[in-house]
Amino acid sequence: MPTIYEVAERAGVSLSTVSRVLNGKSSVNKALKERVDQAVKELNYRPNSVARSLANSRTDSVGVLVPELNAPFFGDLMQAVESTLRAQDKHVIITVGRNCLETEKDAVDFLISRNCDALIMHAEALSDDYLLDLNQNKLPIALVNRKVEGLPNACITLDNEKGGYLATRHLLELGHKNIAYISGPAYKADACLRLKGHERALIEAGLSVNPQLIFNGNYSEEDGKIGLLELMARDLPFSALVCANDWMASGAISCARDLGMSLPQDLSIVGFDDVVFAHHVFPRLTTVSNPVADMAEMSAKYILNKVYGQDHNVQHCFEPSLVVRESTINFES
Amino acid sequence: MPTIYEVAERAGVSLSTVSRVLNGKSSVNKALKERVDQAVKELNYRPNSVARSLANSRTDSVGVLVPELNAPFFGDLMQAVESTLRAQDKHVIITVGRNCLETEKDAVDFLISRNCDALIMHAEALSDDYLLDLNQNKLPIALVNRKVEGLPNACITLDNEKGGYLATRHLLELGHKNIAYISGPAYKADACLRLKGHERALIEAGLSVNPQLIFNGNYSEEDGKIGLLELMARDLPFSALVCANDWMASGAISCARDLGMSLPQDLSIVGFDDVVFAHHVFPRLTTVSNPVADMAEMSAKYILNKVYGQDHNVQHCFEPSLVVRESTINFES
DNA sequence: AAACAATTAGAAAGCGCTTTCTCGCATTTA
DNA sequence: TAAATGCGAGAAAGCGCTTTCTAATTGTTT
Numbered sequence: 168m169p170t171i172y173e174v175a176e177r178a179g180v181s182l183s184t185v186s187r188v189l190n191g192k193s194s195v196n197k198a199l200k201e202r203v204d205q206a207v208k209e210l211n212y213r214p215n216s217v218a219r220s221l222a223n224s225r226t227d228s229v230g231v232l233v234p235e236l237n238a239p240f241f242g243d244l245m246q247a248v249e250s251t252l253r254a255q256d257k258h259v260i261i262t263v264g265r266n267c268l269e270t271e272k273d274a275v276d277f278l279i280s281r282n283c284d285a286l287i288m289h290a291e292a293l294s295d296d297y298l299l300d301l302n303q304n305k306l307p308i309a310l311v312n313r314k315v316e317g318l319p320n321a322c323i324t325l326d327n328e329k330g331g332y333l334a335t336r337h338l339l340e341l342g343h344k345n346i347a348y349i350s351g352p353a354y355k356a357d358a359c360l361r362l363k364g365h366e367r368a369l370i371e372a373g374l375s376v377n378p379q380l381i382f383n384g385n386y387s388e389e390d391g392k393i394g395l396l397e398l399m400a401r402d403l404p405f406s407a408l409v410c411a412n413d414w415m416a417s418g419a420i421s422c423a424r425d426l427g428m429s430l431p432q433d434l435s436i437v438g439f440d441d442v443v444f445a446h447h448v449f450p451r452l453t454t455v456s457n458p459v460a461d462m463a464e465m466s467a468k469y470i471l472n473k474v475y476g477q478d479h480n481v482q483h484c485f486e487p488s489l490v491v492r493e494s495t496i497n498f499e500s
Numbered sequence: 501m502p503t504i505y506e507v508a509e510r511a512g513v514s515l516s517t518v519s520r521v522l523n524g525k526s527s528v529n530k531a532l533k534e535r536v537d538q539a540v541k542e543l544n545y546r547p548n549s550v551a552r553s554l555a556n557s558r559t560d561s562v563g564v565l566v567p568e569l570n571a572p573f574f575g576d577l578m579q580a581v582e583s584t585l586r587a588q589d590k591h592v593i594i595t596v597g598r599n600c601l602e603t604e605k606d607a608v609d610f611l612i613s614r615n616c617d618a619l620i621m622h623a624e625a626l627s628d629d630y631l632l633d634l635n636q637n638k639l640p641i642a643l644v645n646r647k648v649e650g651l652p653n654a655c656i657t658l659d660n661e662k663g664g665y666l667a668t669r670h671l672l673e674l675g676h677k678n679i680a681y682i683s684g685p686a687y688k689a690d691a692c693l694r695l696k697g698h699e700r701a702l703i704e705a706g707l708s709v710n711p712q713l714i715f716n717g718n719y720s721e722e723d724g725k726i727g728l729l730e731l732m733a734r735d736l737p738f739s740a741l742v743c744a745n746d747w748m749a750s751g752a753i754s755c756a757r758d759l760g761m762s763l764p765q766d767l768s769i770v771g772f773d774d775v776v777f778a779h780h781v782f783p784r785l786t787t788v789s790n791p792v793a794d795m796a797e798m799s800a801k802y803i804l805n806k807v808y809g810q811d812h813n814v815q816h817c818f819e820p821s822l823v824v825r826e827s828t829i830n831f832e833s
Numbered sequence: 834a835a836a837c838a839a840t841t842a843g844a845a846a847g848c849g850c851t852t853t854c855t856c857g858c859a860t861t862t863a
Numbered sequence: 864t865a866a867a868t869g870c871g872a873g874a875a876a877g878c879g880c881t882t883t884c885t886a887a888t889t890g891t892t893t
Contacts, residue, residue, distance in 0.1 A: 171849065172850095181872065182873090183851085183872070186850070195871075195872085199871090213612075213613055216615055218554055218848070218851090220878095221551055221848085221880085222877080224878070226550060236575050238575065239572065239776075245570070245594070246569040253596075258614055260591050263586075279546075280549060443572075447780045503879055504880060505880095513843085515843090516842070520842085522880095527841070529840095529841070548880070551880040552879080552880055553848095554849070554880070555848055555882080
């Protein structure tokens with residue numbers, strides 16, 4: 168690998184001049200510039216990114232924290248972040264948090280130890296205070312799918328309440344009156360908001376919120392099954408079910424089928440997120456789309472603005488929308 | 501951020517000594533070592549990884565190239581690589597190749613420019629020669645799911661032929677005699693081998709290979725549909741279908757259902773890869789499991805051996821196995 | 834006790850770049 | 864024409880570490 172010094176020698180200039188040509192920040196005599204460009208080409212010179220980082224204390228790398236990589240939702244997120252950032256010659260260092268506080272902290276420590284210029288996180292377990300600290304420690308961060316008081320700019324969120332509302336209103340419009348709900352865990356803000364939207368839709372329709380029709384799951388496929396069984400055991404009739412994510416909807420669907428129900432005739436089901444498998448499920452899942460890729464791209468743009476002096480428009484709140492497929496049908500009494 | 505110099509000062513030793521304590525390569529007087537450790541703790545010192553990399557020309561980073569991130573198969577791959585490597589304090593830089601020669605080359609260039617110590621690739625478009633060149637250029641590489649003559653050690657592969665064989669033998673054992681096959685693209689080695697396995701099973705069973713029962717797809721869901729329609733249009737009866745991956749199987753399934761067939765009674769279908777959605781499909785897909793996570797982990801271990809002087813056992817060829825679910829059933833004439 | 838070997842600590846060079854500082858030269862102004 | 868100004872190019876310091884080389888200290892051998 169040739170160094171900048173060899174380029175300078177071949178071009179017959181000093182290495183400062185080569186650096187200036189390479190970075191284009193200060194002006195260089197045209198003839199010299201051409202000699203340098205020529206030398207660069209001849210030697211097939213590529214600047215050493217490590218040395219450059221050491222000299223200007225910037226690594227052009229952005230740390231990313233996601234709960235897992237082998238899940239469609241986070242795959243979409245990663246894909247968007249990676250392509251947005253790499254288009255600007257930054258790279259991502261990906262770490263996995265596994266929904267676990269210790270692992271997430273380790274991951275952040277690791278990213279810091281790698282001198283990332285900024286962090287983009289989908290943090291599940293880290294506390295608001297921890298995140299505030301991080302940010303005050305002069306490390307720019309962006310938070311996808313999370314709202315932290317005190318970090319209004321860093322947060323890129325979805326209007327989860329509206330999503331929950333859309334799901335339930337869709338069922339109401341189809342004539343359903345008894346609508347069960349399998350929620351995500353109560354300690355997660357998005358789960359609460361989705362539920363709140365569900366309740367608002369009921370109330371707007373003049374119906375009452377019956378806690379007996381609500382089950383608290385943990386967003387897993389398994390809990391979709393358990394939830395459906397539990398709700399049915401409570402012996403209150405319902406003709407439709409909203410699940411707070413697609414995994415639970417998928418669990419509920421296969422459970423329902425195992426119980427001999429025919430879908431969607433016996434039960435209309437709505438999911439949330441519109442992950443890739445939503446249309447593999449049978450019947451194809453009606454769900455609320457979560458524009459995670461857009462949000463992820465936006466978080467990357469926010470970082471590009473904040474750390475690398477670029478100037479993108481950034482939008483902090485995104486809207487979900489309903490995707491009607493075949494798992495919901497008119498209520499026929 | 502404190503530097504190694506400040507640690508040395510506080511401990512009252514030279515910075516060489518601090519470095520030695522930190523790296524533990526050469527021996528240091530116990531008392532001094534303790535003073536250094538103490539100083540490190542007091543200052544909360546973290547070595548600057550960039551400076552370290554510059555000094556010893558090693559970045560502790562491994563470049564990874566995958567066709568895409570938002571697909572279950574590559575999600576599994578990434579997850580395994582990331583966790584294996586990070587457990588050893590290395591990090592991955594992920595790039596996306598999109599199945600496109602130019603993009604893949606760009607990605608590799610990018611990774612090289614980032615001074616990765618090694619590359620782990622699931623390369624679709626790069627030629628064997630290109631890969632050989634890379635490797636001869638002193639950059640260690642590992643290739644997942646690919647066999648390149650001349651790089652026997654770098655390749656971590658699946659016995660695709662056996663996988664194809666298992667899929668078809670399963671159907672034969674169920675009594676099927678007319679088995680259609682939707683293949684992957686002929687220019688991909690894995691697709692050819694899977695098909696070859698299918699043919700071997702047929703021949704072993706005393707049946708002949710009828711090209712009219714084979715359709716060449718491109719591994720996409722869409723081509724599963726197109727393939728099934730095309731095969732049916734050829735007007736040769738078949739009671740079972742092998743698809744060379746799960747995406748095409750999923751496409752074929754929804755197409756079959758749209759045609760009013762009932763599955764698996766009217767048609768048994770086998771997929772390949774056992775990606776996460778295989779059990780979301782209805783009927784749940786019988787498929788050939790592809791231990792991609794194991795292979796990915798192994799590729800990471802190979803790199804750990806090769807570049808970082810570790811000593812893991814490495815296995816170069818992996819065995820697929822049949823996962824029987826509900827999309828296949830006995831042939832009843 | 835003297836001569837030697839074996840350890841261990843410190844000084845200093847070097848990794849490849851960026852950037853400040855300085856100086857020389859060309860251009861402008863009085 | 865002399866002084867003032869501006870600009871571009873080179874010298875050199877510095878980013879924070881590793882590692883070689885040298886020197887000093889300790890322990891070992893005869």
